[in-house]
Amino acid sequence: xxxxxxxxxxxxxxxxxxxxxxxxxxxxxxxxxxxxxxxxxxxxxxxxxxxxxxxxxxxxxxxxxxxxxxxxxxxxxxxxxxxxxxxxxxxxxxxxxxxxxxxxxxxxxxxxxxxxxxxxxxxxxxxxxxxxxxx
Amino acid sequence: xxxxxxxxxxxxxxxxxxxxxxxxxxxxxxxxxxxxxxxxxxxxxxxxxxxxxxxxxxxxxxxxxxxxxxxxxxxxxxxxxxxxxxxxxxxxxxxxxxxxxxxxxxxxxxxxxxxxxxxxxxxxxxxxxxxxxxxxxxxxxxxxxxxxxxxxxxxxxxxxxxxxxxxxxxxxxxxxxxxxxxxxxxxxxxxxxxxxxxxxxxxxxxxxxxxxxxxxxxxxxxxxxxxxxxxxxxxxxxxxxxxxxxxxxxxxxxxxxxxxxxxxxxxxxxxxxxxxxxxxxxxxxxxxxxxxxxxxxxxxxxxxxxxxxxxxxxxxxxxxxxxxxxxxxxxxxxxxxxxxxxxxxxxxxxxxxxxxxxxxxxxxxxxxxxxxxxxxxxxxxxxxxxxxxxxxxxxxxxxxxxxxxxxxx
Ligand SMILES: Cc1ncc(COP(=O)(O)O)c(C=O)c1O
Numbered sequence: 015x016x017x018x019x020x021x022x023x024x025x026x027x028x029x030x031x032x033x034x035x036x037x038x039x040x041x042x043x044x045x046x047x048x049x050x051x052x053x054x055x056x057x058x059x060x061x062x063x064x065x066x067x068x069x070x071x072x073x074x075x076x077x078x079x080x081x082x083x084x085x086x087x088x089x090x091x092x093x094x095x096x097x098x099x100x101x102x103x104x105x106x107x108x109x110x111x112x113x114x115x116x117x118x119x120x121x122x123x124x125x126x127x128x129x130x131x132x133x134x135x136x137x138x139x140x141x142x143x144x145x146x147x148x149x
Numbered sequence: 150x151x152x153x154x155x156x157x158x159x160x161x162x163x164x165x166x167x168x169x170x171x172x173x174x175x176x177x178x179x180x181x182x183x184x185x186x187x188x189x190x191x192x193x194x195x196x197x198x199x200x201x202x203x204x205x206x207x208x209x210x211x212x213x214x215x216x217x218x219x220x221x222x223x224x225x226x227x228x229x230x231x232x233x234x235x236x237x238x239x240x241x242x243x244x245x246x247x248x249x250x251x252x253x254x255x256x257x258x259x260x261x262x263x264x265x266x267x268x269x270x271x272x273x274x275x276x277x278x279x280x281x282x283x284x285x286x287x288x289x290x291x292x293x294x295x296x297x298x299x300x301x302x303x304x305x306x307x308x309x310x311x312x313x314x315x316x317x318x319x320x321x322x323x324x325x326x327x328x329x330x331x332x333x334x335x336x337x338x339x340x341x342x343x344x345x346x347x348x349x350x351x352x353x354x355x356x357x358x359x360x361x362x363x364x365x366x367x368x369x370x371x372x373x374x375x376x377x378x379x380x381x382x383x384x385x386x387x388x389x390x391x392x393x394x395x396x397x398x399x400x401x402x403x404x405x406x407x408x409x410x411x412x413x414x415x416x417x418x419x420x421x422x423x424x425x426x427x428x429x430x431x432x433x434x435x436x437x438x439x440x441x442x443x444x445x446x447x448x449x450x451x452x453x454x455x456x457x458x459x460x461x462x463x464x465x466x467x468x469x470x471x472x473x474x475x476x477x478x479x480x481x482x483x484x485x486x487x488x489x490x491x492x493x494x495x496x497x498x499x500x501x502x503x504x505x506x507x508x509x510x511x512x513x514x515x516x517x518x519x520x521x522x523x524x525x526x527x528x529x530x531x532x533x534x535x536x537x538x539x540x541x542x543x544x545x546x547x548x549x550x551x552x553x554x555x556x557x558x
Contacts (some may be wrong), residue, residue: 018501040281050497050513050514051521074495077498078498117497
């Protein structure tokens with residue numbers, strides 16, 4: 015019945031592996047969802063070869079948004095920055111492994127928007143970033 | 150006084166019998182957002198469309214006349230319900246929000262000038278804030294705010310100081326949709342009047358929950374919505390004092406709001422139609438009338454007393470949950486709204502898990518961002534009660550909240 019809060023989500027919310035911040039960093043971006051006050055900042059360090067070596071997020075919000083950030087960062091370690099540009103909504107949903115209604119979907123997708131806005135060096139995390147390719 | 154029979158009342162509300170998620174009965178604790186509708190309201194609108202549908206104030210045929218009589222009959226019921234002297238002092242609008250915008254755009258545009266002081270409060274719903282911000286920007290008005298104390302009351306001492314600065318308008322919420330605080334409206338209006346200000350009361354939460362008389366309050370304008378008082382969405386009302394409404398320019402232009410039109414000019418219609426341009430929400434207005442009939446038949450004093458008992462009991466039971474904090478818990482007078490936080494658990498998660506247990510509560514800032522800023526929290530969860538809620542539902546809420554805490558501990 016409480017399947018929305020799968021063990022993995024609660025676990026990543028309570029004991030995140032990637033919470034913190036990186037200073038100096040190569041890529042940093044933060045944004046919020048004003049509707050619910052979720053706020054997330056993501057920092058990345060990128061190696062010479064263009065691959066993510068370290069990642070961290072900070073901020074506050076619901077279990078879904080925070081677990082989504084943690085799972086997302088875990089999944090991009092060692093990935094080429096250009097690969098991150100191709101991540102979509104579906105990738106996040108696969109990581110979380112749950113079905114979400116439209117309101118909670120926004121919470122789940124906030125970290126991806128922020129990550130991609132940072133990678134693209136954009137000024138704003140828009141919904142276009144949830145699709146594949148350049149926004 | 151007859152015995153308050155909540156089980157019998159519940160039978161009047163078809164939706165309260167539904168189950169959500171595999172046999173879990175609905176526990177509806179979000180009436181502050183919108184109330185459920187008794188069958189009599191749904192049937193009144195259905196009956197109108199089946200037997201009386203016609204456009205009002207225009208035709209001379211049977212249906213047009215019948216529809217007009219029903220629509221104006223609903224206005225008279227709403228007027229009587231809030232103790233207005235005359236039905237024409239009640240303007241139908243889409244909702245409380247539109248009612249406030251109407252005052253800002255007509256009275257405000259016509260009578261407020263650069264530098265004029267408008268007093269609002271920190272506990273306003275965005276609908277009694279943004280229209281004044283928009284007008285302030287356009288006209289160069291000065292906005293000042295009565296602060297909210299830690300207890301959840303308005304700081305009357307600051308209000309008194311602001312009143313010495315020659316305010317032109319004082320607008321405030323009668324009952325907060327977040328804190329549940331019931332503000333001392335009558336005393337505040339009397340003070341504002343002495344200071345020479347026009348008064349606007351946001352009655353969106355008060356009119357549905359206890360007896361409110363505009364005459365007793367001596368207020369100039371009051372806004373409220375049908376959907377929060379068992380009526381349909383799409384209709385609300387603005388009460389306005391006749392002398393003021395008479396002097397105000399019309400709001401929207403079009404059919405029905407005019408008496409005479411030539412190619413280059415028009416003469417506005419008389420009250421209240423001057424403010425009701427175009428074909429209005431006729432069925433909804435009739436449903437509004439039916440909602441008022443339903444509430445009156447039970448009696449607003451009985452409803453208020455029942456809700457008071459419910460919310461007192463809910464507060465006591467909810468406080469047994471470790472770490473649970475209630476916003477504005479100590480307000481001097483409060484209605485059936487409990488906004489709360491649990492340490493380390495986001496309101497979205499609380500609301501979602503409660504939903505899985507069949508309980509509908511609201512999570513977020515409840516259209517009162519500045520108030521949440523004031524209490525330095527981004528969001529809260531809110532349980533709100535109405536005439537059809539029960540003690541068993543409160544028990545179910547408390548047990549479910551314990552589950553939430555356990556999941557996150
Ligand atoms: C205190 C208060 N004022 C105004 C409103 C706005 O009501 P509506 O959306 O029906 O215009 C609400 C609705 O939540 C409210 O609670």
